[in-house]
Amino acid sequence: MTMQFNDETFRDDYTYRNSPEAIRRFPFPFDQDSYMYSVNLEPHAGGREGTPFNKRFDVDEHYVSEMRDRAITLADDPLRCQSLPHMELAGWDFLELVMDSKAEDYPDLFSLTKDGDRWHWVNRPLGIEQRFTFLDPTTLPCGPLEYITRQTQGDHALLDQREGNLWMDAGMVTSQADWSLDFDVGMNFFEWHAPVPKAHEMGIFQRALKFLLALPLSKPSRRLNWTLTVNPRLDTSPENYHKWGPEKRTVTPENVGAKQHLRVELQTLWRLPRSNAIAFPIRGYLASMEDLTTLPKWGRRLHRVLRDLPDELADYKGFTVNRPMIVDYLSKFDDGVPTSAGIYPDETGL
Amino acid sequence: MPCTEFSPSIFTRPVYADLVSRGAAPAIMLADGDGAEALIDLVARDASVMEQAHVMFIPLATNHGARLKALGAPSYHESPSFAACLERFQKALADARMGTSLYLAGTEGLIGQAMALAVAAGLAPGAIQAEHRGSIARRMQCVHCKGVTEAVTTDPFVCSHCGLTLFVRDHFSRRLGAFQGVCVDAETPGIVPPTQEIQP
Ligand code: HEM
Numbered sequence: 001m002t003m004q005f006n007d008e009t010f011r012d013d014y015t016y017r018n019s020p021e022a023i024r025r026f027p028f029p030f031d032q033d034s035y036m037y038s039v040n041l042e043p044h045a046g047g048r049e050g051t052p053f054n055k056r057f058d059v060d061e062h063y064v065s066e067m068r069d070r071a072i073t074l075a076d077d078p079l080r081c082q083s084l085p086h087m088e089l090a091g092w093d094f095l096e097l098v099m100d101s102k103a104e105d106y107p108d109l110f111s112l113t114k115d116g117d118r119w120h121w122v123n124r125p126l127g128i129e130q131r132f133t134f135l136d137p138t139t140l141p142c143g144p145l146e147y148i149t150r151q152t153q154g155d156h157a158l159l160d161q162r163e164g165n166l167w168m169d170a171g172m173v174t175s176q177a178d179w180s181l182d183f184d185v186g187m188n189f190f191e192w193h194a195p196v197p198k199a200h201e202m203g204i205f206q207r208a209l210k211f212l213l214a215l216p217l218s219k220p221s222r223r224l225n226w227t228l229t230v231n232p233r234l235d236t237s238p239e240n241y242h243k244w245g246p247e248k249r250t251v252t253p254e255n256v257g258a259k260q261h262l263r264v265e266l267q268t269l270w271r272l273p274r275s276n277a278i279a280f281p282i283r284g285y286l287a288s289m290e291d292l293t294t295l296p297k298w299g300r301r302l303h304r305v306l307r308d309l310p311d312e313l314a315d316y317k318g319f320t321v322n323r324p325m326i327v328d329y330l331s332k333f334d335d336g337v338p339t340s341a342g343i344y345p346d347e348t349g350l
Numbered sequence: 351m352p353c354t355e356f357s358p359s360i361f362t363r364p365v366y367a368d369l370v371s372r373g374a375a376p377a378i379m380l381a382d383g384d385g386a387e388a389l390i391d392l393v394a395r396d397a398s399v400m401e402q403a404h405v406m407f408i409p410l411a412t413n414h415g416a417r418l419k420a421l422g423a424p425s426y427h428e429s430p431s432f433a434a435c436l437e438r439f440q441k442a443l444a445d446a447r448m449g450t451s452l453y454l455a456g457t458e459g460l461i462g463q464a465m466a467l468a469v470a471a472g473l474a475p476g477a478i479q480a481e482h483r484g485s486i487a488r489r490m491q492c493v494h495c496k497g498v499t500e501a502v503t504t505d506p507f508v509c510s511h512c513g514l515t516l517f518v519r520d521h522f523s524r525r526l527g528a529f530q531g532v533c534v535d536a537e538t539p540g541i542v543p544p545t546q547e548i549q550p
Contacts, residue, residue: 180493186525194361195521238493238532245536
């Protein structure tokens with residue numbers, strides 16, 4: 001079956017919608033009724049058929065519209081894509097990884113033909129056809145990282161590994177949960193994570209970094225992270241906070257179910273072969289409270305998680321002002337029945 | 351005025367300790383205002399640091415110049431501002447040989463900018479030391495327009511480039527040599543909390 005791509009917006013009139021199928025496959029991030037930071041890393045080695053964990057780089061119904069939104073953001077602010085000079089090779093590594101994976105995993109959408117270093121890339125959903133010479137930057141319309149991430153959902157960071165640390169020396173970041181690539185570029189693992197509450201004291205970043213420094217080739221890892229966003233907006237950047245900030249105060253008891261979205265990041269970690277860098281795609285998924293509560297287990301659980309979340313995390317994630325309204329709305333979907341273990345809803349057969 | 355004591359904060363918020371002598375090795379020393387006293391104290395602990403030192407001093411409103419000059423560095427220069435000193439400082443960085451130490455002393459604005467330039471010029475981070483003295487004013491980058499406002503002493507403050515009212519974060523970029531300023535009334539335009547003096 002070929003995929004249908006939605007024609008939708010992530011700004012202004014916000015026509016973004018999830019199909020029932022997209023709701024069913026949503027990467028719900030809570031495997032129990034409460035949440036706290038942890039070193040939640042697992043192998044990114046497939047997952048149940050139809051879920052976003054199944055393919056190396058998940059492509060879904062929002063692909064084409066998300067790429068259009070990225071282009072709008074980049075036209076307005078080219079600093080959302082940066083690459084320090086020594087990161088060019090990592091950019092090529094990542095381009096190869098994505099092209100190989102997408103062509104193999106979605107042969108009806110993408111194809112890649114290699115004749116030595118002369119490559120031919122076809123991206124059917126975006127109507128792109130490109131012949132280029134691998135590792136020759138003059139044969140692409142822009143740098144390799146920018147080229148491939150204009151065609152790949154989610155934000156992306158490339159981390160250089162040196163001095164026993166990881167350095168965020170390149171990235172494409174147009175749909176972030178309120179952090180600035182331009183400010184963070186060149187920082188190490190502990191520096192860019194500095195604003196996160198609690199996790200430093202819990203030793204999470206020390207343990208995670210140790211794991212990542214030893215990340216082997218061909219054995220990618222993944223983790224989920226989440227926040228809440230008002231309206232299905234991708235560009236919740238600090239750069240534009242003065243533009244989207246007022247929308248956070250438009251939530252009412254009547255519209256909270258439709259306006260308030262859970263924003264989940266499926267983060268994967270890949271060792272790159274030539275540069276020894278790590279690629280960090282941050283693939284975002286948005287679903288409204290109305291969407292999520294169509295699945296009773298998720299409605300019950302989301303209520304309990306958001307009700308009991310420590311204040312520091314709610315503050316950091318930026319939803320303290322709307323929290324009472326959200327919890328009140330969700331309480332109507334929580335009858336107190338125990339929930340089953342794991343993230344999958346009981347009803348979908350996934 | 352002793353070395354500034356900073357309150358506990360996040361990992362990127364720079365904290366500075368006393369300068370430690372690296373002996374008679376070649377040295378670049380850059381100080382502003384009361385930072386001169388940090389260099390004077392350093393020499394009191396080990397006079398040999400001045401043997402191959404190139405000292406650059408921006409007095410701000412202080413009169414430490416004569417005492418600093420009297421420490422006898424082979425090269426001593428005063429500049430009226432950081433901007434005026436920039437070319438000279440960058441030349442010194444470009445000329446630096448392996449084993450050259452960089453000593454920075456004074457305000458956060460000077461330390462932040464000089465450190466960013468030194469790292470960009472290829473000086474090893476281990477060769478760079480900084481001691482904070484004097485004003486705790488911060489160099490702030492506006493996350494919205496990217497303009498840098500120098501010597502910010504209040505929270506919130508008005509971005510000198512785009513005019514937005516920004517709150518002062520502790521998140522600091524060594525590449526930019528600046529803290530991050532973020533619109534304080536983004537969600538509630540016009541409703542701005544009372545202005546406070548920033549604390550160390
Ligand atoms: C190596 C690739 C990674 C990159 C580039 C990255 C980047 C980031 C950034 C930019 C933030 C936002 C910080 C801010 O507020 O300014 C963040 C938050 C966070 N990161 Fe990472 N991260 C990485 C890996 C990890 C790993 C492996 C963990 C594992 C535990 C982790 C845990 C967290 C947590 C808990 C937060 C707070 C999220 C929230 O509450 O919404 N990160 N990360």
